[in-house]
Amino acid sequence: MPLGTGPKVVSPEPVDPAVARMIRLDYLLGVAWRIEPVDVAMITSIEYGQMKGFSGSFHTGMLLSPDRNIVRVVDVPIGLGAVYRHRFGGRPLYASVGLTAGILVHRAGTDLGVIRRVDPDLRAPLRLAWTVERVGMSLALVPAFSFRERTYERRGAEVWKHHSVRVGLVFGLHWDLVVGRANRRRP
């Protein structure tokens, strides 16, 4: 009995996403186009709700502007919203679409000191997620709109400019922290 014997391992009962609830945490890294230039985007979000169906979502992150010679910019989007998640057939592949509203905190280090601005920020993330057990990978396209176009000028010349529209493409991992059967809905 080289492998020995032991208690019988029982496979966990598969979760039915239609009735399962979860808390999902994710970390995503990618880029965000603001027409020009392309920023480095780091996004983290937490979602609470149905695995298949609606979830509430809170997100934050960082957008790092690459040209840091004169203006060293970090934008921090923070927002709340809702996500609708759909499962493709029986595969652990989900697509989701969301809508969040929040703020975009702009912070720029310059020779004149730190400049801060806060703008309203809307996002509509589209995400593909592949989940095995409680860990998965996500690929998301995140169009967003922060209302104000921002320009830094030096001696009459534009040295930094970002459009109010941005489109992020991010890839990362997610963890479903809690997965359990949802309470039975009342008829």
Add this chain to the structure above:
Amino acid sequence: MMRSGTTFGLALVALTGCQDVINLDPVDERPVIQPRSRPGPIIGGTLLVEAGLAVAADPDRDLIHVVDLENRRVLHTITLEPGDQPGRVVRGSEHEVHVVLRGFGGLATIDDQEGTLLRRQQLCPEPRGVAYDDAEASIYVTCAGGALIELDESGNELSRTKVEPDLRDVVLVDGKPVMSKFREATLVDEERARTTVPQQGEFQARVAWRTWTVPNDPSNAIYMLHQLSSTNPVPIDPPPEEMGPEDGDLPYGGGGSFCEPGISTTAVTRFETGFVSTTILPNARLTVDAAVSPDGAWLALAMPGAKEDQPTMAVMPNEGFGCFFDEGARIGEQVTSVGFEPDGTLVMLSREPARLLIQSSVPFGEAEAIDLPGESVFDTGHEIFHRATDSGLSCATCHPEGTDDGHVWFFDGLGPRRTQPLDVGLAGTAPFHWDGDMNDMTVLMEEVLAHRMGGMMQSGARRESFQSWVFAQEGRPADDGLQDSSLVAQGQALFASMGCGSCHSGDKLGGSTSEPIRGMRLQVPSLVRVSLRPPYMHDGRSSTLEESVVDMIQTTTTAEVTSDNVTALTAYLRTL
């Protein structure tokens, strides 16, 4: 709830498309300093250096100092009248030293041994240069209006020759006076024969700050310290992609980096018989005086327009490479004049603080300072006007001595524009620039000084100090008494009858209105001191006053152009 939601929605809609433009130009907020008597523009070259002795004229404080260089002490300080503005200094016979008094309009003669003022006589509205002829014991004085005046040692006028307007220095070559013209940077003799500085690539010679000879130089060479101004197109509003992020990338063509000439730079030209050579000095900023060491090996420069954290003097080899390193040189003084003792000791005059600096060993060596009497004349407006910006340019680069460089710049998208003079009394003449595109001095300082030249934005109080200093610049009429008075009266009558005064109106004879001319709307220039500043018109199309008068008669009147009319009108204009 409904109402607040609507308000929030409307606010968001209003925000959409908003531009948030953040200006990163630093603002100079340092407090304003203005002395009781505000100093005039820097003229440079107010120092006479001999063996063991220096006579230093201080135009900011109306003082003349006699300094014992050997014992490092001030022997005498002669106080002149307020506003005398002593300038060029020359040794006469024995103990007499002659000093041009630009503000007074004459010449002072002092006894440097006794420290007394012997004589003070009026000669012309704006005397500039002085030379002493040992052989004839006579004094030559050049006047801005174009007169060369010869005096005997007692101050009696021997002759008054009409040469050309805008004379600057006078030197003697084989006993004959040779004069420089300030804006044109040419040499001219009594017969009006001219010697010009050859075009240097894209640069044209302008602004002859100082012209001098070296004693006992067998080549009889004449040296001229002058500016070189670009004839290439100058960008004023380049698109962002043509403007790099670096400080040197400025609309006015950059410059300011080591050994990189901007649109205007400094040069020294050496004139010998049949031979002219020019050394370009790309990193010399607003250089107003220069001297060659007795052995001819070294060239010393006074650069009072250098940035505050950079030295305002430099010593470099007299010939060859035109760029110099100034690391280790003394910082803190504003050197306006330089000279060498016969043993090669370099002597420098600083205007603020008032000091003589003595450097026994050149090019390297410590300079000793001798404090000169007189209170501080630091003036914020004066400082902003003269100090170099990141481009290496200062206001005084194109407006030397608070006036103009006589250059026609070719601005991208605008065309040729002749630099406008500032010494006509600019108060009340806004908008500024030929096209009237600068509504006031604030706009002008932000757009030209900060954006195009790379200077700092200025606080409101500092802008006010700058404006009041610039507005105070008013030169005297350029009349050297050389015009026929009946012709002048005839010209004045023609000026009125032809209606010239309808545009050239007011006490400045122009400067306060815009008029349509040749399909453009242009500022009417003031005619104050007009004879000093050819070429004429906004684009410099008329190289002489006569040509400009013909042009104006043909363009703006129906009067007939006759040579008599032109002669009379120009005679009148030369008295303004």
